[in-house]
Amino acid sequence: MTVESQKETLGFQTEVKQLLQLMIHSLYSNKEIFLRELVSNASDAEDKLRFAALKDDGLYEGDSELKIRLAYDAEANTVTLSDNGIGMAREDVVSNLGTIARSGTADFLKQLSGDEKNDSKLIGQFGVGFYSSFIVADQVDVFTRRAGAPASEGVHWASKGDGEFTIETVERAQRGTEIVLQLKPEAKEFADGMRLRNLVKKYSDHISFPVVMASESEEEEQKGKDETVNDATALWTLPRTEIKDEEYKEFYKHISHDFEDPLSWSHNKVEGKLDYTSLLYLPARAPFDLYNRETPRGLKLYVQRVFVMDDAEQFLPLYLRFTKGVIDSSDLSLNVSREILQSDSIVDSIRTAVTKRVLDMLSKLSKKEGDAYQKFWNEFGAVLKEGPAEDFGNREKIAGLLRFASTHTGEEAQNVSLEHYIGRMKEGQKKIYYITADNFMAAKSSPHLEVFRKKGIEVLILSDRIDEWMMGYLNDFDSKQFQDVARGELDLGDVETEEDKKHQEEATKEHQGLLERIKKALEERVQEVRVTNRLTDSPACLVVADFDMGAQMKKIMEAAGQSVPDSKPIFEINVDHPLVQRLEREQSEDRFGELSAVLLDQATLASGEQLKDPGAYVTRLNRLLLELAG
Numbered sequence: 001m002t003v004e005s006q007k008e009t010l011g012f013q014t015e016v017k018q019l020l021q022l023m024i025h026s027l028y029s030n031k032e033i034f035l036r037e038l039v040s041n042a043s044d045a046e047d048k049l050r051f052a053a054l055k056d057d058g059l060y061e062g063d064s065e066l067k068i069r070l071a072y073d074a075e076a077n078t079v080t081l082s083d084n085g086i087g088m089a090r091e092d093v094v095s096n097l098g099t100i101a102r103s104g105t106a107d108f109l110k111q112l113s114g115d116e117k118n119d120s121k122l123i124g125q126f127g128v129g130f131y132s133s134f135i136v137a138d139q140v141d142v143f144t145r146r147a148g149a150p151a152s153e154g155v156h157w158a159s160k161g162d163g164e165f166t167i168e169t170v171e172r173a174q175r176g177t178e179i180v181l182q183l184k185p186e187a188k189e190f191a192d193g194m195r196l197r198n199l200v201k202k203y204s205d206h207i208s209f210p211v212v213m214a215s216e217s218e219e220e221e222q223k224g225k226d227e228t229v230n231d232a233t234a235l236w237t238l239p240r241t242e243i244k245d246e247e248y249k250e251f252y253k254h255i256s257h258d259f260e261d262p263l264s265w266s267h268n269k270v271e272g273k274l275d276y277t278s279l280l281y282l283p284a285r286a287p288f289d290l291y292n293r294e295t296p297r298g299l300k301l302y303v304q305r306v307f308v309m310d311d312a313e314q315f316l317p318l319y320l321r322f323t324k325g326v327i328d329s330s331d332l333s334l335n336v337s338r339e340i341l342q343s344d345s346i347v348d349s350i351r352t353a354v355t356k357r358v359l360d361m362l363s364k365l366s367k368k369e370g371d372a373y374q375k376f377w378n379e380f381g382a383v384l385k386e387g388p389a390e391d392f393g394n395r396e397k398i399a400g401l402l403r404f405a406s407t408h409t410g411e412e413a414q415n416v417s418l419e420h421y422i423g424r425m426k427e428g429q430k431k432i433y434y435i436t437a438d439n440f441m442a443a444k445s446s447p448h449l450e451v452f453r454k455k456g457i458e459v460l461i462l463s464d465r466i467d468e469w470m471m472g473y474l475n476d477f478d479s480k481q482f483q484d485v486a487r488g489e490l491d492l493g494d495v496e497t498e499e500d501k502k503h504q505e506e507a508t509k510e511h512q513g514l515l516e517r518i519k520k521a522l523e524e525r526v527q528e529v530r531v532t533n534r535l536t537d538s539p540a541c542l543v544v545a546d547f548d549m550g551a552q553m554k555k556i557m558e559a560a561g562q563s564v565p566d567s568k569p570i571f572e573i574n575v576d577h578p579l580v581q582r583l584e585r586e587q588s589e590d591r592f593g594e595l596s597a598v599l600l601d602q603a604t605l606a607s608g609e610q611l612k613d614p615g616a617y618v619t620r621l622n623r624l625l626l627e628l629a630g
């Protein structure tokens with residue numbers, strides 16, 4: 001039978017071209033990882049076939065012994081990896097080996113600078129895969145056929161990695177995929193039996209399938225016979241005590257396509273009411289599309305060691321979506337679908353347990369010496385902050401894992417835990433104080449912190465977009481209430497002396513007239529005017545009433561197109577401040593109004609907010625300046 005070859009030359013998607021360039025340069029010193037990547041793909045293809053064959057064992061085409069074959073030819077300088085897995089149809093080849101389907105890739109690639117060190121880190125966020133072949137090869141040929149398709153539907157893909165590839169339909173008796181790497185002269189070392197065997201041992205010992213090579217034994221009888229090079233037992237099925245750290249790390253890279261080591265892992269076999277094994281990893285670096293809702297996430301699901309699906313997202317809450325790993329359950333059916341997973345009580349129980357495991361793993365990491373937890377926090381902290389809202393039951397645990405910037409360090413780095421904060425609380429202090437603002441500097445220089453500085457009380461500084469929303473779900477930690485310093489009446493507990501309280505009460509009485517005058521002048525813009533106990537140096541500040549929405553939250557709601565209730569702030573004044581004293585002496589009601597408005601606008605600005613009518617503020621201020629100058 002002759003096959004219509006339909007040979008075409010196609011260009012790689014621009015993103016692929018960029019990625020190839022980058023990968024070849026930045027990963028050159030890591031070049032041996034190409035083998036792990038190809039073996040991983042082959043193993044995935046075997047997994048997929050085994051799963052598909054559960055429904056249709058005709059797909060085995062009489063050959064159900066799944067294995068991966070590695071061969072080389074030192075003279076021709078080639079390495080060949082073949083699998084008898086699921087294979088690819090022509091259109092799969094074009095999209096899988098010609099494009100990158102992840103949204104945001106183009107933007108991500110723009111960040112790459114050509115600086116090897118920097119770029120090689122970034123590429124870890126992307127995950128290396130098939131394209132890593134071009135680190136060592138200057139020509140790659142892929143021969144493949146989808147399991148179950150006729151031999152006439154084989155495909156040959158070829159590329160020099162220089163921007164285009166050819167694709168043609170060929171006759172192929174064998175299902176699955178064969179990849180032939182024509183090695184670059186400088187990568188000749190890989191066309192060597194010893195080297196390849198060592199690499200398989202090092203990187204792919206514990207994938208589920210055998211990797212076979214022709215024996216190079218001295219003994220005539222053995223020579224040329226198939227020899228399994230790896231251990232070929234799925235790593236998670238082994239007892240913990242038999243697994244070396246290196247093996248755990250390599251297995252992580254195998255499932256994640258990351259080339260950096262994970263920060264930590266947790267491997268558990270559960271027997272009893274439920275019967276499953278979980279192997280969970282914390283990556284060291286966030287993928288570039290962590291915040292893209294469409295990005296696949298979740299664990300690899302196996303049922304009694306048979307691969308069922310990638311990205312089973314039902315086993316983890318969203319706020320732990322950075323977790324990678326494997327679940328192997330004996331309780332689920334092999335026919336399980338994503339829909340079934342969504343409403344399965346076994347899945348719910350596993351999810352609850354896995355959530356706890358991940359939180360415990362984080363907690364353990366946070367107690368470890370060194371900066372591993374801080375590294376985790378810097379990469380994934382903002383995701384973990386979604387936790388208190390999503391997982392109310394675990395909020396105390398999650399709160400213990402949060403890290404904040406604080407007036408104690410005065411730095412933007414989020415590295416203060418609640419436990420540390422509590423350890424430093426002043427005698428008589430009952431609450432955990434925090435401030436929220438749009439950015440760190442605005443929060444740090446907010447007038448609301450004045451009294452805290454004076455009393456030496458630490459305040460947590462929250463300036464991530466999600467913070468105010470998160471704090472809405474956190475009432476207390478270790479039985480200590482959280483208190484936004486810009487909200488409600490300020491209660492400093494016993495740190496505030498009787499004298500302080502008396503001063504405020506008396507000042508309120510004494511300046512009642514002033515308070516009423518300001519209230520009248522600013523009636524439209526404030527709900528209450530009162531004497532402050534928050535300020536030492538500033539004349540005035542704004543306070544949000546207990547049950548009103550804060551500024552950050554309003555912005556989030558507005559951005560989401562939701563209607564926001566129009567609440568007015570409370571205006572607190574510092575009657576000891578010369579400007580306020582000057583205001584009190586003002587006879588002209590017009591000028592009194594002007595000055596009050598300037599104070600209010602300034603208080604708004606100082607809390608990091610924008611003015612509704614900045615022009616009016618500038619006009620007023622200029623008028624005052626002119627008077628001063630004149």
Ligand SMILES: Nc1ncnc2c1ncn2[C@@H]1O[C@H](COP(=O)(O)OP(=O)(O)OP(=O)(O)O)[C@@H](O)[C@H]1O
Pocket residue numbers: 041042044045083085086087088096097127128129130131176177257
């Ligand atoms: N040996 C193979 N057999 C069948 N399909 C393959 C094989 N190698 C690669 N593919 C297909 O090409 C796709 C792209 O491979 P590549 O290595 O670039 O990405 P990947 O990071 O492995 O993707 P994934 O994260 O889904 O594994 C794979 O997802 C798979 O669909």
